[in-house]
Amino acid sequence: MDTLVSLCKRRGFVFQSSEIYGGTGSCWDYGPLGVELKNKIKRVWWRDFVQRRPDMVGLDASILMHAMVWKASGHVDHFTDPMVDCRECRHRFRADQLDEVPWVHYCPATKGNKFTIPAAEACSHCGGRRTLCPDCGKGELTAPRQFNLMFKTFMGPVEEDAAVTYLRPETAQGIFVNFDNVQQSMRRKLPFGIGQIGKAFRNEITPGNFIFRTREFEQMEIEYFVNPHETVDGRPADEFWHDRWIEDCVAWFKRYGIQDGNLRLHEHARDELAHYAKRTADVQYRFPIGWSELMGIANRTDFDLKQHAKFSGKALSYFDEERKEHVVPFVIEPSAGVDRALLAFLADAYREEEVRGEKRVVLRFHPELAPISVAILPLLKKRDDIVRTAHALRDELSRDLTVVYDDTAAIGRLYRRQDEVGTAYCVTVDVQTVGATDKGEAADGKVTIRDRDSMEQVRVPASRVREVIGALLGGRPWAEVAAAAGGA
Ligand code: GAP
Numbered sequence: 001m002d003t004l005v006s007l008c009k010r011r012g013f014v015f016q017s018s019e020i021y022g023g024t025g026s027c028w029d030y031g032p033l034g035v036e037l038k039n040k041i042k043r044v045w046w047r048d049f050v051q052r053r054p055d056m057v058g059l060d061a062s063i064l065m066h067a068m069v070w071k072a073s074g075h076v077d078h079f080t081d082p083m084v085d086c087r088e089c090r091h092r093f094r095a096d097q098l099d100e101v102p103w104v105h106y107c108p109a110t111k112g113n114k115f116t117i118p119a120a121e122a123c124s125h126c127g128g129r130r131t132l133c134p135d136c137g138k139g140e141l142t143a144p145r146q147f148n149l150m151f152k153t154f155m156g157p158v159e160e161d162a163a164v165t166y167l168r169p170e171t172a173q174g175i176f177v178n179f180d181n182v183q184q185s186m187r188r189k190l191p192f193g194i195g196q197i198g199k200a201f202r203n204e205i206t207p208g209n210f211i212f213r214t215r216e217f218e219q220m221e222i223e224y225f226v227n228p229h230e231t232v233d234g235r236p237a238d239e240f241w242h243d244r245w246i247e248d249c250v251a252w253f254k255r256y257g258i259q260d261g262n263l264r265l266h267e268h269a270r271d272e273l274a275h276y277a278k279r280t281a282d283v284q285y286r287f288p289i290g291w292s293e294l295m296g297i298a299n300r301t302d303f304d305l306k307q308h309a310k311f312s313g314k315a316l317s318y319f320d321e322e323r324k325e326h327v328v329p330f331v332i333e334p335s336a337g338v339d340r341a342l343l344a345f346l347a348d349a350y351r352e353e354e355v356r357g358e359k360r361v362v363l364r365f366h367p368e369l370a371p372i373s374v375a376i377l378p379l380l381k382k383r384d385d386i387v388r389t390a391h392a393l394r395d396e397l398s399r400d401l402t403v404v405y406d407d408t409a410a411i412g413r414l415y416r417r418q419d420e421v422g423t424a425y426c427v428t429v430d431v432q433t434v435g436a437t438d439k440g441e442a443a444d445g446k447v448t449i450r451d452r453d454s455m456e457q458v459r460v461p462a463s464r465v466r467e468v469i470g471a472l473l474g475g476r477p478w479a480e481v482a483a484a485a486g487g488a
Contacts (some may be wrong), residue, residue, distance in 0.1 A: 001288040004346060005210050007361075011421050013037065013346070013371075014211060026207035026215040033421055034342075036371035036402050038218075041341055042197050044368055045220045048252060050195040056222070057186055059196045061174025067165045070150065072311035073173050073304065075166070078275065080146040083205050086132075088139025094205045095144040103130040104137030149202045151215075167201035172333060174198075175223040176304040179316050179329075190318055190329055191241060193224035197338070209289050211339040218338035225329035227320060228302065238278070238330040242299045245334045246281050249297060253283065253341075257366040258348050262286040266293070276303035285344040294344055295336035302328040345369060349422060355455070363422030364453055367473050370424040373401040374469055377414045379430040381407040389462065390429040393447070397466060401473075419452055425469060426450040433462065449485075451478045458482040 008014040013034035017027035030038055050058045070076050082095035099120040106112045109126035114137065122129050133139040151167040154160075168174065175194045182194055197220045207213045224241060232240040246265065253263060268280040278299040285294040305316040305328050317326040349363040367373070374397055378390040387407065394405045404423075406414055411428060418426050428448045435443030446459045449468060456478065460468050468485045472478065 001210060004288065004343075004350060007350075007420070008034065008210075008346070013421075026204065028211050028214060028339075033371040037345070037365075037369060038338060038342055040369045040371070041345065042218075042220065042338060044256065045252075045336075045341075046195065046197065049220075049222060049248075053193075055191060056193045056195055057182060057188070059175055059178060059182065059194050060198065061171070061178060061196065063168050063199060063201075064153075064155065064165055065168060065174065065177070068311055069173050069177060069308075070166050072307045073176075074275065074307070075150055075169060075173075076148070079150055079169060080148050081205055082144035083147040084141045084144050086136060086139035086141060089133060089136040091133060091135045092205055093134070093141070097206065098134060098141075099130065101134050103134035105130070106137055147203075147205060149204065151201045151203050168199075169202050170200050170335070171196045171198045171219045171221045172223060172335065173304070175221070176308055176316075176331075177312075179223075179225070179305060180314070183318065190230075190320075191224060191226040191237065193222050195220070195222045197221075209287075211343050212287065212289065212292065214339065217340075219335060220338055220341075221335045222333065223300075224332040224334070225318070226332065227318070227327055228330040229320065229323065229325075229327055238299055238301070238332065241332050242279060242281075242297065245332050246283075246297050249283055249295060249334050249336070253285075253294070253344070255366075256345065256369055257364070258285070258344060262344075262348060263294075264291065266291075274298065276300050285340075285347075287343065288347055294340050295334065297332070297334045300331040300333050302330055304331060305329065360416060360419055362419040362452065365422040365424070367424040370422045370452075371402065372404050372418070372421060372423040373397075373425065373473065374403045375414070375418045375423045375426045376403060376405045377411060377426055377428045378405075378407050379411060379428055383431070383434070385434040386429050386431070389434055393427065393429065393462060393465060397469070401469065415450065415455075422452070424452055425472065426452075427465060429462075449482075451482070454478060456482065458486040460485040 011033060012031035015029045015031055016023035017029050018024055050056045083092060084095045085092050102116050102118050105115045105117050105123050107115055107123055107125050115123065117123055133141060150169050152164060153167060154163040155165045156163050175196055198218065199216060200219050201216050204213055204215055207215055224245065226237040226241050228238055230237040250263060254260065262285055264284050266282040266284050273280055278301050280296055280298040282293045283295045284291045309316045317328045320327050349365045351362050351364055353360045353362060376390045376394045378386045380386050390405060394403050397403045415426060432444050433447055435441050445461055447462050447465060448457050448459050450457045464485065468481060471481045
């Protein structure tokens, strides 16, 4: 994790928020490359799950909503974590996560020697288990108190109870309260889904592990509405669609490069399930901090629509033409964190390789996710015609691709710099491209495209670069495209 955090800061992916004031441990700012990576993750998610599916539509609901939304959803009363404080060092913990961190122990069997013992394990000398503060090993912990994770604020200039509202802790509720609007305006038949990407806020007791758990984050959520009275392949529709969404979500992460062995499913046990859920499966990723939740896929039943109908007095149901009856749809909810997905893609892409006796750090992002698609590198920055050609190429490609121009070092170093940030392809403009009239060498009008992963190169006419890069970004293998383009 330290390696990733340091790379992210050094190369402009992620900075600590308000760093010049000492920073906040719970918020992060995405730098020039981080915002490109984040936008690309969101773009492919939206394209694959909303735009390309005939059974999906999109929504962008507001962050501030009517306070009753959070009463109806259960967040005001139940969205709490148990919190304890150390009476000695004043550190604060989630009571239910105390045994998930290593703990400091002054062992009575070894004259009070200090040990740091792995999470949930007993001391191998005295056999003791943690009872005190895991951080200082000395302080008693207070009794747990329930702490609501929602950020409270006021709508309007007067800070009074009637004006209280909350920053949304999940984007989902914006979809539920708009169910009828979307269904009516888009004349949708079940099953159909609504997708949304947006910010969510939680006053986490113990944020941390870089962008894994923060107080402000982004979610990509889908609420997929199904008719609970229908069956698909002989199974209740909600159960069929739940399995289908689990498969689709896992396949999506693999499609964009996450390695098979780094993903697994975690089924929630009965006592782990949220009060509204019939079944929940988490997709876990092997993060640098260990296996942890990347996203959750829950069957929320008809809980939310019924709650909002009850609290608002407006029917949130669907008229089943076939059965001539009103039904309240069940909801399957694939819910992913953008920041967690970014951390997973980053961790999975990171490699340290040896190339001709030298270390190469490379981020092997899927080409569609690479923050920079193409780097244009002039081989000689003193030659005006080379620089002009390189700039013209940059102008042309930057119409619909993320492109950078760099002439600040020798080519070997420029390649390493681009590898380290995961740039999918480098294009070099050299003397042959523009010719050398003084030596009587004619221009061939070709440039060199270099593939980040194989480091192979192919010379193609400058006029065909957009087409070749387009084919590569569209998923055609390098070997095939290079063979076709190189032979052109
Ligand atoms: N609407 C359902 C819902 O919000 P959740 O499991 O609480 O479910 C869904 O959150 C996803 O949002 C998580 O799997 C995670 O990727 C992301 N997420 C939740 N809390 C987060 C936090 N404090 N920081 C970063 N991402 C978070």
